[in-house]
Amino acid sequence: MSPAQFAALxxxxxxxxxxxxxxxxxxxxxxxxxxxxxxxxxxxxxxxxVLRDAQQFKSGGHxxxxxxxxVTRFDAFAYSLLHARDTTCLRYIEPGNESSIRWFxxxxxTNKYFFRRGSNDMFPG
Amino acid sequence: MPNATSATRTIMFLASLLVAAxxxxxxxxxxxxxxxxxxxxxxISDNPNAPEMYYLRGCNHESFLNTYQNPFKSDEQHHEDWDxxxxxxxxxxxxxxxxxxxxxxAYYHRGRCQWWHQPGAPHDNESIIADYKKALSxxxxxxQLHLELGRFYATINRKAxxxxxxxxAIELVVDEDRGNRVQRELQELQK
Numbered sequence: 001m002s003p004a005q006f007a008a009l010x011x012x013x014x015x016x017x018x019x020x021x022x023x024x025x026x027x028x029x030x031x032x033x034x035x036x037x038x039x040x041x042x043x044x045x046x047x048x049x050v051l052r053d054a055q056q057f058k059s060g061g062h063x064x065x066x067x068x069x070x071v072t073r074f075d076a077f078a079y080s081l082l083h084a085r086d087t088t089c090l091r092y093i094e095p096g097n098e099s100s101i102r103w104f105x106x107x108x109x110t111n112k113y114f115f116r117r118g119s120n121d122m123f124p125g
Numbered sequence: 126m127p128n129a130t131s132a133t134r135t136i137m138f139l140a141s142l143l144v145a146a147x148x149x150x151x152x153x154x155x156x157x158x159x160x161x162x163x164x165x166x167x168x169i170s171d172n173p174n175a176p177e178m179y180y181l182r183g184c185n186h187e188s189f190l191n192t193y194q195n196p197f198k199s200d201e202q203h204h205e206d207w208d209x210x211x212x213x214x215x216x217x218x219x220x221x222x223x224x225x226x227x228x229x230x231a232y233y234h235r236g237r238c239q240w241w242h243q244p245g246a247p248h249d250n251e252s253i254i255a256d257y258k259k260a261l262s263x264x265x266x267x268x269q270l271h272l273e274l275g276r277f278y279a280t281i282n283r284k285a286x287x288x289x290x291x292x293x294a295i296e297l298v299v300d301e302d303r304g305n306r307v308q309r310e311l312q313e314l315q316k
Contacts, residue, residue: 059266059297060266060267060268060296060297060298060299061266061267061268061269061297061298061299062267062268062269062270062299063264063266063267064229064230064233064260064264064267064269064270065269067230068184068230071181076177079177082176082177082180082225082228082230082231083225083227083228084227084228084229084230084263084264085227085263086227089264089266091299093299093300101299101300
């Protein structure tokens with residue numbers, strides 16, 4: 001699945017408004033397609049992107065672990081996330097599917113956005 | 126007998142493949158670490174005021190503390206390597222927070238790095254707590270930070286503070302399963 005298709009699944013904001021969209025997405029459990037796609041994406045957007053199920057997102061989890069995982073994947077593009085004072089992090093556990101967690105992170109001073117959907121095994125918290 | 130010989134040969138072949146794979150893996154890890162250090166050193170010399178590179182190089186040094194002892198090295202050599210990598214990691218994290226005082230990640234890794242100090246060696250408890258607390262002042266909703274600080278308090282017998290941190294971790298933890306595990310740890314602590 002392309003990053004654009006993945007983004008369309010989890011954002012209300014139209015994908016063409018997302019610039020420099022990159023990342024990776026694949027079927028989480030090939031033998032169980034109902035589990036859905038997991039992946040990481042990063043992009044720039046002039047307006048704050050609107051998440052699907054936005055009202056369900058809240059703070060918590062291992063924010064530092066998540067930051068490290070984005071920095072590992074997106075390198076310099078994600079460096080602004082390291083400035084904790086300007087960074088927000090939200091997560092949403094899909095009902096009935098505790099191993100599927102959506103994470104959304106961005107730095108208020110930049111227009112770079114980061115999204116991840118997947119299990120919580122990658123990092124604790 | 127011919128069957129036994131054939132089986133022995135197959136086993137020996139598979140064993141040698143396994144040894145070769147382990148050897149390649151060790152070489153890969155060493156080369157990967159050396160290359161990373163080389164590029165990080167170059168990036169820092171080009172731009173000595175970039176906190177990111179100090180942070181990433183510190184994480185690379187810190188990763189040594191999380192690996193198994195190289196079987197080709199003696200205990201003494203291993204402890205020397207550990208000591209060196211720990212000092213380098215701490216220096217890099219300190220430089221990162223000096224350049225960017227809101228680097229919660231660097232405070233967290235510096236605190237954890239000190240906690241992972243060589244087994245048996247004394248910890249600077251207050252310094253570890255200060256780093257965790259500084260990181261928490263920047264990311265107060267990080268469940269893992271609360272949990273690790275709670276575990277650290279528990280190891281130094283500051284039970285009341287440990288319980289407070291465990292309770293905060295339970296409030297912020299992501300999933301129910303993990304929450305239950307933290308709850309069980311807390312119950313053990315309260316016994």
